[in-house]
Amino acid sequence: xxxxxxxxxxxxxxxxxxxxxxxxxxxxxxxxxxxxxxxxxxxxxxxxxxxxxxxxxxxxxxxxxxxxxxxxxxxxxxxxxxxxxxxxxxxxxxxxxxxxxxxxxxxxxxxxxxxxxxxxxxxxxxxxxxxxxxxxxxxxxxxxxxxxxxxxx
Amino acid sequence: xxxxxxxxxxxxxxxxxxxxxxxxxxxxxxxxxxxxxxxxxxxxxxxxxxxxxxxxxxxxxxxxxxxxxxxxxxxxxxxxxxxxxxxxxxxxxxxxxxxxxxxxxxxxxxxxxxxxxxxxxxxxxxxxxxxxxxxxxxxxxxxxxxxxxxxxxxxxxxxxxxxxxxxxxxxxxxxxxxxxxxxxxxxxxxxxxxxxxxxxxxxxxxxxxxxxxxxxxxxxxxxxxxxxxxxxxxxxxxxxxxxxxxxxxxxxxxxxxxxxxxxxxxxxxxxxxxxxxxxxxxxxxxxxxxxxxxxxxxxxxxxxxxxxxxxxxxxxxxxxxxxxxxxxxxxxxxxxxxxxxxxxxxxxxxxxxxxxxxxxxxxxxxxxxxxxxxxxxxxxxxxxxxxxxxxxxxxxxxxxxxxxxxxxxxxxxxxxxxxxxxxxxxxxxxxxxxxxxxxxxxxxxxxxxxxxxxxxxxxxxxxxxxxxxxxxxxxxxxxxxxxxxxxxxxxxxxxxxxxxxxxxxxxxxxxxxxxxxxxxxxxxxxxxxxxxxxxxxxxxxxxxxxxxxxxxxxxxxxxxxxxxxxxxxxxxxxxxxxxxxxxxxxxxxxxxxxxxxxxxxxxxxxxxxxxxxxxxxxxxxxxxxxxxxxxxxxxxxxxxxxxxxxxxxxxxxxxxxxxxxxxxxxxxxxxxxxxxxxxxxxxxxxxxxxxxxxxxxxxxxxxxxxxxxxxxxxxxxxxxxxxxxxxxxxxxxxxxxxxxxxxxxxxxxxx
Numbered sequence: 001x002x003x004x005x006x007x008x009x010x011x012x013x014x015x016x017x018x019x020x021x022x023x024x025x026x027x028x029x030x031x032x033x034x035x036x037x038x039x040x041x042x043x044x045x046x047x048x049x050x051x052x053x054x055x056x057x058x059x060x061x062x063x064x065x066x067x068x069x070x071x072x073x074x075x076x077x078x079x080x081x082x083x084x085x086x087x088x089x090x091x092x093x094x095x096x097x098x099x100x101x102x103x104x105x106x107x108x109x110x111x112x113x114x115x116x117x118x119x120x121x122x123x124x125x126x127x128x129x130x131x132x133x134x135x136x137x138x139x140x141x142x143x144x145x146x147x148x149x150x151x152x153x
Numbered sequence: 154x155x156x157x158x159x160x161x162x163x164x165x166x167x168x169x170x171x172x173x174x175x176x177x178x179x180x181x182x183x184x185x186x187x188x189x190x191x192x193x194x195x196x197x198x199x200x201x202x203x204x205x206x207x208x209x210x211x212x213x214x215x216x217x218x219x220x221x222x223x224x225x226x227x228x229x230x231x232x233x234x235x236x237x238x239x240x241x242x243x244x245x246x247x248x249x250x251x252x253x254x255x256x257x258x259x260x261x262x263x264x265x266x267x268x269x270x271x272x273x274x275x276x277x278x279x280x281x282x283x284x285x286x287x288x289x290x291x292x293x294x295x296x297x298x299x300x301x302x303x304x305x306x307x308x309x310x311x312x313x314x315x316x317x318x319x320x321x322x323x324x325x326x327x328x329x330x331x332x333x334x335x336x337x338x339x340x341x342x343x344x345x346x347x348x349x350x351x352x353x354x355x356x357x358x359x360x361x362x363x364x365x366x367x368x369x370x371x372x373x374x375x376x377x378x379x380x381x382x383x384x385x386x387x388x389x390x391x392x393x394x395x396x397x398x399x400x401x402x403x404x405x406x407x408x409x410x411x412x413x414x415x416x417x418x419x420x421x422x423x424x425x426x427x428x429x430x431x432x433x434x435x436x437x438x439x440x441x442x443x444x445x446x447x448x449x450x451x452x453x454x455x456x457x458x459x460x461x462x463x464x465x466x467x468x469x470x471x472x473x474x475x476x477x478x479x480x481x482x483x484x485x486x487x488x489x490x491x492x493x494x495x496x497x498x499x500x501x502x503x504x505x506x507x508x509x510x511x512x513x514x515x516x517x518x519x520x521x522x523x524x525x526x527x528x529x530x531x532x533x534x535x536x537x538x539x540x541x542x543x544x545x546x547x548x549x550x551x552x553x554x555x556x557x558x559x560x561x562x563x564x565x566x567x568x569x570x571x572x573x574x575x576x577x578x579x580x581x582x583x584x585x586x587x588x589x590x591x592x593x594x595x596x597x598x599x600x601x602x603x604x605x606x607x608x609x610x611x612x613x614x615x616x617x618x619x620x621x622x623x624x625x626x627x628x629x630x631x632x633x634x635x636x637x638x639x640x641x642x643x644x645x646x647x648x649x650x651x652x653x654x655x656x657x658x659x660x661x662x663x664x665x666x667x668x669x670x671x672x673x674x675x676x677x678x679x680x681x682x683x684x685x686x687x688x689x690x691x692x693x694x695x696x697x698x699x700x701x702x703x704x705x706x707x708x709x710x711x712x713x714x715x716x717x718x719x720x721x722x723x724x725x726x727x728x729x730x731x732x733x734x735x736x737x738x739x740x741x742x743x744x745x746x747x748x749x750x751x752x753x754x755x756x757x758x759x760x761x762x763x764x765x766x767x768x769x770x771x772x773x774x775x776x777x778x779x780x781x782x783x784x785x786x787x788x789x790x791x792x793x794x795x796x797x798x799x800x801x802x803x804x805x806x807x808x809x810x811x812x813x814x815x816x817x818x819x820x821x822x823x824x825x826x827x828x829x830x831x832x833x834x835x836x837x838x839x840x841x842x843x844x845x846x847x848x849x850x851x852x853x854x855x856x857x858x859x860x861x862x863x864x865x866x867x868x869x870x871x872x873x874x875x876x877x878x879x880x881x882x883x884x885x886x887x888x889x890x891x892x893x894x895x896x897x898x899x900x901x902x903x904x
Binding site: 015016019020022023026027028030032033035036037038039040042043045072073074079080085088089092093094095096097098099100101104122123124126127128129130131132133134135136137138139140 | 226401405406815816853
């Protein structure tokens, strides 16, 4: 049994230590917002926070996560009131939506790093997150909008 | 289903024998057949007590209102706009109804294919063209073919869903009149309620039992668009919030009690069987429950998807070799040799004397190429299936519900009606979910695991290996210019045939030439006195299928690049010349609008270049200007302007998003993507080999929607085809270098 904390709740899972966090979340714990897209850190759809940092959950082995805190979009403190989620809704970023939870988790991390990101900052941090539908113009707009909203506070 | 097959084959025959025989057709206009669809109401059988359904799209029980989405949502937003079209007329607000995807039924036949399936140009509104479309519509109705594709969802449903909503509204008013004794004329509706003259509000759900006892009111009048509350105005897609919150369940997110997980390794020599395998290593791996053989490979059943994927990876397989060439170079050789009479698809259009025209003036010749590319929506192929004595139940996101039934049934000797299909929200498609690899294999696996729900998930690598790609194509174009004018254009291409092959795999083979190969080739609206468009269909190559914008994704690149070459040779301005040559007034207006929004002023200089392209696909004319800058790191795509005419923009924000996405799709694959075969398998097996566009390469994209077209058109695909030629033409303007082959990054670097 491996113990793990997700969104503040402790879980015990009976899997091998090499199993990626992504699949533990999805198949063992039923938390489906992190998505399987590539399995090799090429698409970013599985992005979650581990101890506050954005991580590709397909690359994090469960055996290495003892004592660490995992947060998925379901566990964000402000929920739907989070300024990044608000911006994503207001600017209607998603099309199919499959990559968007990963995009949002990455964008939250970007805004912690760069509270007022330039387009270049956005390119550098967000280029690991693939969107096959091509919502990039709206992702960029939503990040700038969220940054402005967060700066007001 | 046998009937559907034989009849729908007729529906797919491009052109109508009946029309050629001179039979006159009455005009199709009345509301009644559109709503009842002439094909019954599949909701009637499943209604609970005191519930009512007025037509195949509206269901009301004492507890809730459910609106049925017949087209599946593949990211294009129809999971939202379909119910909103009903809700607009029904006086419902978002939040007052649930949405369910339609099950398979001929009631949901796609009327939106009628325009594209006849051998007339989209801009041709002549009586003969309209009569052919009317005949095609009746043929589609008889076929009962239910399918999402061809940018047809809004054209198909724009009228019928509003009628469906109006019928529900009027019938509920009659029910309220009967209950209250108040004349119907004095009753109105608002926000999910019938409202009596004294202000009494009756929720729709309270009238369901009484409404069920009266025949639906079919004589309804649709509201004028000026009265719309939601349509045509900036509105929030119904699925945006749940997608942002991570709450929306895609097909891959479903879970069932007692479910087991499966993953597969299939013969990468597409369509060929498994010869033998050694699973000794996989058997003892963690979580593995069973190893199964399927027709073209092996499957592992395990306690989660990852265990299944890891174990199936460890199985050694021996495959039957491919029937197409093992190596990519030989694919090109076959294609190069296909410009011969025995491979003729069709001469689609001939104007003037092309041979004489080519001899006058300056001759220009050019060859263009487009490779195989993959669809690769981010949600990999998946599905849940359970097989029992009674049949199979399947949960999968798919564009062709009836063919899911027939394909799954054929795989395990069932009758199609024994397969119960539940469509799902999908993480994209781009044509991928018109194919059946996951459906067939899931049926085979679940049949060997009877009674246990099986969730199949393809690994990304397996998805790439089994992805039936976009067509491969070569164009050999000739033209001539004289005295500052284009005198002749002789457009020829050889290609594999995507739609024809899809039809064959769907069980409805067609002997007709593949009309998709003509899209972007024959529908050229420039006034060129000598013009010919001819397609050749190569044989013996990789299977191929429809990929976002299908034929026009390749032919649009060839044609609009070549037109640009002719315009340049004639010494003309690329955009002004297109405007002057444009023979269709609404299309000319589109090009003029593009010049206006892009502030087109000719050459830019200073390492900058602008290119333009104009393609009509699926009836929707789209024109784009791309601006690039040459930098020391390569070409940077700065900005794209797009003008699209869809007749009516029903969902403006989503419209803009779709157009931007189409441009990103067109540019990204033109720059970065190809699939190549080696030893019978594609060499690209994950996104690092087939990236398309990431945010750092994405330009600013400015969109203008026009409403001049006399018909309502779709927008999911048409913005794709002009993107590649507009970019190639921009690179030419900036550098003098003509790139005539995709992907462009083989010839020039991009930032």
